[in-house]
Amino acid sequence: xxxxxxxxxxxxxxxxxxxxxxxxxxxxxxxxxxxxxxxxxxxxxxxxxxxxxxxxxxxxxxxxxxxxxxxxxxxxxxxxxxxxxxxxxxxxxxxxxxxxxxxxxxxxxxxxxxxxxxxxxxxxxxxxxxxxxxxxxxxxxxxxxxxxxxxxxxxxxxxxxxxxxxxxxxxxxxxxxxxxxxxxxxx
Numbered sequence: 001x002x003x004x005x006x007x008x009x010x011x012x013x014x015x016x017x018x019x020x021x022x023x024x025x026x027x028x029x030x031x032x033x034x035x036x037x038x039x040x041x042x043x044x045x046x047x048x049x050x051x052x053x054x055x056x057x058x059x060x061x062x063x064x065x066x067x068x069x070x071x072x073x074x075x076x077x078x079x080x081x082x083x084x085x086x087x088x089x090x091x092x093x094x095x096x097x098x099x100x101x102x103x104x105x106x107x108x109x110x111x112x113x114x115x116x117x118x119x120x121x122x123x124x125x126x127x128x129x130x131x132x133x134x135x136x137x138x139x140x141x142x143x144x145x146x147x148x149x150x151x152x153x154x155x156x157x158x159x160x161x162x163x164x165x166x167x168x169x170x171x172x173x174x175x176x177x178x179x180x181x182x183x184x185x186x187x
Contacts, residue, residue, distance in 0.1 A: 025059060025163045026077035027171040029087060032094035036179065038186035040112035042099040043092060047116045048085040054122040055080050059163050061124045068123070074163050084174060088117065091178035096186070113186065114139040117177075122170070129154045130169035132177055138185045147185045153177060 053060045057079065058070035076083065085102045092115075093100040105111055119134040131154045138147040153176050157169035 022073045022075045023163070024075050024077040025167045027083060027087060027167045027174075029090060030168075030171050030175050032091060032175065034095065034179070035097065036095045036182040038096045038098060038182055040098060040186060042107070042109070042111040042113075043096075043186065044101060044103060044105045044111040044114045045085055045089045045092070045117075046103045046114050047118075048081055048088065049116075049118040050081050050084065050122055051119060054119060059124075059166055061159075061166065062126060064126045076167075084122075087171065087174040088178055091175050092182060092186075095178055095182050110141060112140070112142070114141065115181065115185070117181075122173075124157065124159075124166045124169060126159055128156055128159050130157050130166065130173050132173045136181050136185050149181075149184050151177060151180050153180065
């Protein structure tokens with residue numbers, strides 16, 4: 001069955017490509033169940049940098065040989081860099097109760113901290129793991145203790161579930177990243 005997974009995923013992508021207009025897949029945010037105290041009242045989510053394949057509109061999946069497979073008829077519903085920044089912002093706001101907004105900062109009073117996230121990878125693997133790895137940076141404009149850290153997260157998904165399963169997994173891994181940053185970078 002493991003050898004069939006990349007073939008079945010490829011078949012699902014090929015079948016979706018039969019339509020004249022591309023299929024768009026939004027990321028439905030998972031429910032935020034927990035709360036996390038942080039050291040800041042206001043946080044600006046600045047730059048979210050994605051690898052080229054993850055920043056493209058086409059939904060990519062890594063096959064068992066490590067090759068990234070995309071289909072121009074299967075697209076994210078929003079530009080990935082914008083969407084990931086907004087997902088991270090929403091998740092941090094719900095987790096922490098702090099005022100969190102994406103760049104450009106919309107308020108008159110400046111934020112207490114600025115967060116940048118640079119993804120090394122953000123990919124659905126044929127092995128059923130959606131992985132996110134990279135580095136985050138927390139800048140503190142008033143001269144407080146600045147922080148940085150590495151992250152390497154993964155959530156399971158069903159490769160046979162197609163783009164919907166990939167979108168759900170991306171939503172979960174971004175929530176997990178928000179929890180990780182809140183605990184390890186914003187406390």
